[in-house]
Amino acid sequence: MPELPEVETTRRGIAPHLLGQAIRSAVVRQSQLRWPVPELDRLLSGRVVKAVERRAKYILIRFAHGTLIVHLGMSGSLRVLPAGSPVRKHDHVDLLFADSCLRLHDPRRFGALLWAESDPLNHPRLRHLGPEPLSDDFDGAYLQAAAHGRRLPIKSLLMDGKVVVGVGNIYATEALFRAGIHPQRASQRISGQRLGHLANEVKTVLTYAIERGGTTLRDFVSESGQPGYFAQELFVYGRAGQPCKRCGTAIRTRQIGQRASAYCPNCQH
């Protein structure tokens, strides 16, 4: 899926179209996503959107009587379209407003729609999540405490949502390059100073990617259908075999925690 910058780009894009608007009806064409989709038409008809927020990679669409929690999985996208736009394959869910439509498209169906009657942050799927990477709760001292005694590769630690949310394969890969840390290094064998550097690079790369509207990926388009512009600025992700932009050494990849992990064997230790 979209990682945090793509989710935040989506949230910012759809929010102004939804705020204060009443839902006329909802259509569920495919209810088998990651978990069964709730009966949205019954839950949402006539209800007004009060806020559109984000926690981790979940988008929270708040109403007076509860919150619709949206996760885009690996291949999901949310777009605001004119009412009556033709339905494509994998257009699973529509929320219909007076003259527009919020549409969930998700070929792989790893996405999810959940309903929370009370505080969505207490929903079982959100309750145990770690801090937001761009908050003050995530810093070098926090990362040092999280890494203490852990033999797990640092890349896997960064991608563990109980440690910190929103850091997926692309941005974990990029932050580790920028911090000069080998993705497979055991977490406990990295100095506090280097972990501090890493925490800062996570913030930097995510902040910059959000400014640029996310990374261009095969299936990702923002709510307006425009691709992001971060892809051309990636240092190592997706660049296996190509020269390192810093030293010229060929970028390598290896599997870490079942995910392809690109790194520069000269710049990262």
Next chain:
DNA sequence: ACAGTAACCTGTTTGC
């Protein structure tokens, strides 16, 4: 508690 792996599902790319 921790670390590693399989699983969910479909589309696209790669390799023979």
Next chain:
DNA sequence: TGCAAACAGGTTACTG
């Protein structure tokens, strides 16, 4: 050219 294998942004659940 054709077909099958490998691979893709994420997260949960199971194993030892």
